[in-house]
Amino acid sequence: MDVAVIGAGPVGLMLAAELRLGGAEVVVLDRRAAPDERPRANGLGGRIVEQLDHRGLLDRFRAEAGFAGPFPGFPFGPVPLNFAGLDSPMRGLMLQQPRMEALLTERALELGAEIRRGHELADLGTVRGADGSYRLEARYVVGCDGAHSRVRELAGIGFPGTTDDELMRLGHFRADLPMFGSELQRGWNRRPGGRVLVTSLTPGVVIAGVREVAPEPPGEPTLEEFHDAVRRVLGTDLRLGEPLWLSRTVSSARLAERYRAGNVFLAGDAAHVFPAGGSSLNVGLLDAVNLGWKLGAVVRGAAPESLLDSYHAERHPVAARTLTQTRVQALLDRATGEDGDALRTLFGELAALPQATRHLAGLLRDADELPYVPDLPLTVGGRATRVAEVMRAARPVLFDFAGRADLREAAGPDVKIVTAECPDAPAEALFVRPDGVVAWKGGDPAALREAMTAPGR
Ligand SMILES: Cc1cc2nc3c(=O)[nH]c(=O)nc-3n(C[C@H](O)[C@H](O)[C@H](O)COP(=O)(O)OP(=O)(O)OC[C@H]3O[C@@H](n4cnc5c(N)ncnc54)[C@H](O)[C@@H]3O)c2cc1C
Structure with missing residues (x-):
């Protein structure tokens, strides 16, 4: 087995689907005999919605959502933010967590993931199933096993913070x-x-x-x-x-010291818990998107092991920034008496300033500063399409907007090449990772070759 994912919560299920798209064999183990039907999160917002679009999943989510579209505002703890007039809207959808999990289960199974419920990880090599214990043979283990993660504990990864x-x-x-x-x-x-x-x-x-x-x-x-x-x-x-x-x-409010210990990784609540609502699931699902293609590329031999270190390097700072903003939300909420009222009043006035609203909206979208590809309209082979549709296969893509054979030749064999017309193209060509990060843009084949071998490419 290439990868064992521990936990069939939303993050483990999303990761399983991404791993399958990346070509990895995956088994998901969960100690619960049946899916968790407790209500918990009510929706998703920000960049994860764009990612669902990249994977062709957004329509399924939208079909069941009570609301889908740009959020008109968002509660920052007790302070309402008004997003009217923001130049880049925050997309969102309202859907109960058990329904999200059902859709993600359906997707993971469609793509060929194996999900074993009623199977509990006891230690890093042993699983307790209904018919007794057995050895877990997997090249990589990913703990998506929630806030009280056994994987985190077994890997000896600290979880400092406050309760x-x-x-x-x-x-x-x-x-x-x-x-x-x-x-x-x-x-x-x-x-x-x-x-x-x-x-x-x-x-x-x-x-x-x-x-x-x-x-x-x-x-x-x-x-x-x-x-x-x-x-x-x-x-x-x-x-x-x-x-x-x-x-x-x-x-x-806690953040794992490391997201990787050898062949063991953490994602979702196992890696971070936030003291205010609205961000946990968005950040956790995006962890899965960041890690999934990297493990897939290493397993199918298209990238070196060192690529896996970029998971911590890229996702840990995002959770740290989310921890900061959710700590502030929690503090605004729990400050009592007249001091608390004064704090909320002045913070509300400041948050209504356009630049502050934009800053807070950016933190809520994902707190991620990597450059993501915009969903540009394209024409490919005479057919109108969009960047999001090209990204469905979760493979690296070279978008050639200038008909440059030399750039297409410089792209490696693992890269999907799309020659497209795009009036708003930001460069002659873009090299886009499976998670939508623009790893390179320009017109110089030597620079493209270099970008393709960069550690976090
Ligand atoms: C009341 C409540 C309200 C919430 N509201 C929001 C909200 O509005 N917005 C938001 O974003 N988030 C919200 N959350 C948080 C959100 O539910 C979590 O962030 C999300 O469930 C995390 O997903 P996960 O897949 O990382 O972990 P989990 O959903 O916790 O899944 C972990 C899975 O691992 C399994 N597992 C654990 N240990 C083992 C083991 N040893 N072996 C095998 N399996 C194991 C568990 O059975 C479980 O199925 C809320 C949570 C609660 C409790």
């Missing part, structure tokens, strides 16, 4: 929104002892949450403890309907 002293209880209830009374507004309601959330994304289902400084009790979350917490914070009861799902979480 909050606030507890968040969240639930979905069968009820209609106006049930909660006029003293509460939709969204988070701030009180001296904590915050209470009431909102709804689906008719007939209310999402309610309560945050307070409290130790985490043992056992599964109960309805009674949810009501007790609401009463402590609001001083009154919330009339909620039948609970469909209850959860209890303590947020953490």
Whole structure:
């Protein structure tokens, strides 16, 4: 086996599909016997949406999404950002995480990945399955096994950071929104002892949450403890309907020291956890896109082992910047009293300045400073197409916009060559990695050859 992916969460499934496109044999192991149906993330936004387009997956996601298009704004913690007037919009879609996982499972299976559920990684060479333990023979192991990653622990990779002293209880209830009374507004309601959330994304289902400084009790979350917490914070009861799902979480801000230890890699929540919502899944899925083609290229002999070091070099700084912005979101949210109100007011005024809104939107899109290829309209062989459609195969592409045979010859055998007409072409030619990064642009064949052997190409 070329690659064993531990964890069939969204990141492991995305990685499995990318690995298959890259030509690697892949098995995905998950200790859960069945997919996780808990609600969790409600959507995706930023560059991952462009990546789904590159892989031909966006239409499937859009077909099921409650909303798909440019986000008109985004909550930066408690501060609403208004994106009207941004020159590059932030694309997004609203879809519950279990549906995303179902679509990613379908895709990984279509491409030939093997998914074994009810199989738990015990140590780096041993899996416990329903019929007993067996040896795991794989050239590479990727831990996509979530915040409490066993792979990270077994690889001896530290996970420094902080854990909050606030507890968040969240639930979905069968009820209609106006049930909660006029003293509460939709969204988070701030009180001296904590915050209470009431909102709804689906008719007939209310999402309610309560945050307070409290130790985490043992056992599964109960309805009674949810009501007790609401009463402590609001001083009154919330009339909620039948609970469909209850959860209890303590947020953490942590980043793995390394994303690679020998033949072991980390991606998604195993590599980073953020203390505010909205970014985890975007960053995790983009980890998978960055790592997938690199492992695929090394496994099929098209790139040297050293290419794999660029995964940490490129993705670790992105998570570090995301950690910074999510720490600020969490801080803005939890600052209390009049000081907190003053902080939120002034931050809101600053964030409304166009340059600041653009900066924050850039951080939310992916916090990645690599140059990505724009989705230019093209004509190839007389047929109208787009860059995103050319990227479907997840292979490196040389876009030749000037009919340059010398450049086409300089591209190696592993490169897909596309001779295209493009009125807005930024150069005579572009060499684009499978993840959409422009690794080179220009017209000099010697420079192209050099770019193709650069360590992170
Ligand atoms: C209540 C809640 C709300 C959230 N809201 C948002 C949001 O709005 N936006 C957002 O972006 N994110 C949100 N998140 C976070 C998001 O759900 C995670 O970032 C995402 O699930 C991470 O995906 P992953 O594939 O990295 O890990 P996970 O989804 O955690 O998947 C890890 C998988 O690994 C398996 N596994 C673990 N250990 C082993 C082992 N030893 N052997 C085999 N399998 C193993 C697990 O069974 C699991 O299936 C939320 C999370 C929660 C809990």
